[in-house]
Amino acid sequence: MRYIEPHAHMVSRTTDDYVSIVTAGCQAVCEPAFWAGFDRSSSRGFYDYFRQLTQYEPQRAAKFGLAHYTWLCINPKESEDLVLADEVLSIIPEFIDSPNVLGIGEIGLNKNSRNELKVLEKHVNLAAERDQLILVHTPHLEDKLKGTRLIVDLIKSDSRIDPGKVIIDHVEEHTAAIALDAGFWAGITLYPESKCTPPRAIDIVENFGHEQIWMNSACDWGVSIPLAVPKTALEMRRRGHTEEFIDQLLYRNPARFMGQCPKFKLPLE
Numbered sequence: 001m002r003y004i005e006p007h008a009h010m011v012s013r014t015t016d017d018y019v020s021i022v023t024a025g026c027q028a029v030c031e032p033a034f035w036a037g038f039d040r041s042s043s044r045g046f047y048d049y050f051r052q053l054t055q056y057e058p059q060r061a062a063k064f065g066l067a068h069y070t071w072l073c074i075n076p077k078e079s080e081d082l083v084l085a086d087e088v089l090s091i092i093p094e095f096i097d098s099p100n101v102l103g104i105g106e107i108g109l110n111k112n113s114r115n116e117l118k119v120l121e122k123h124v125n126l127a128a129e130r131d132q133l134i135l136v137h138t139p140h141l142e143d144k145l146k147g148t149r150l151i152v153d154l155i156k157s158d159s160r161i162d163p164g165k166v167i168i169d170h171v172e173e174h175t176a177a178i179a180l181d182a183g184f185w186a187g188i189t190l191y192p193e194s195k196c197t198p199p200r201a202i203d204i205v206e207n208f209g210h211e212q213i214w215m216n217s218a219c220d221w222g223v224s225i226p227l228a229v230p231k232t233a234l235e236m237r238r239r240g241h242t243e244e245f246i247d248q249l250l251y252r253n254p255a256r257f258m259g260q261c262p263k264f265k266l267p268l269e
């Protein structure tokens with residue numbers, strides 16, 4: 001099989017993980033900028049992180065024959081400090097034209113605070129000004145429903161943004177329709193503890209359609225499964241889904257979304 005891993009934090013994974021995902025059929029890995037597992041002490045930490053995402057990690061992935069793409073932002077978890085957020089936002093233009101940068105992400109909300117919303121709005125503005133794709137992180141657990149509504153309303157209110165160029169990630173049963181009905185794409189994250197298991201993820205696809213959905217492992221420095229996407233293909237076969245359908249959901253859909261950025265190229269096409 002072939003698939004794309006559209007959301008993985010490879011800087012915190014080992015070379016063994018690269019070997020595993022390539023062996024399983026991964027054709028490209030896409031890495032949104034996110035929290036590092038700790039709060040960075042200044043904007044210089046982000047500067048170095050963006051260098052890592054645009055210069056070093058693509059080289060590491062290339063050693064395993066894998067294309068590596070990335071997204072830039074200050075994540076919502078570190079957006080509470082408005083001064084820091086402005087400093088990081090001012091660094092992004094220096095990196096945005098790098099050959100592996102697909103857009104702005106993963107922006108969004110964490111605790112749905114006023115400051116997080118302000119920083120989200122600034123990122124959306126940056127994306128609109130530079131015609132960038134947007135990848136959105138939605139909050140966890142009890143904050144998810146309210147946060148998803150706030151995010152969707154904020155992005156919809158900016159007439160410069162085409163919803164087809166925005167993916168709302170980490171959707172669950174109660175938030176998938178909010179994103180899809182507004183014309184956005186929706187991402188389902190396969191996680192062993194929080195977020196979705198493979199059976200739940202496939203239930204969502206069976207209930208809400210599959211045209212504008214992708215699946216990802218969102219593997220990072222915490223408990224997560226880099227092979228979650230191909231493992232979900234096993235569960236789909238068990239349920240009788242065809243190889244054609246699996247290929248659309250796990251390969252052609254993410255390729256279609258990210259292909260809206262001309263920098264995104266697949267080795268096989």
Ligand SMILES: [Zn+2]
Binds near residue numbers: 034106218
């Ligand atoms: Zn993430």
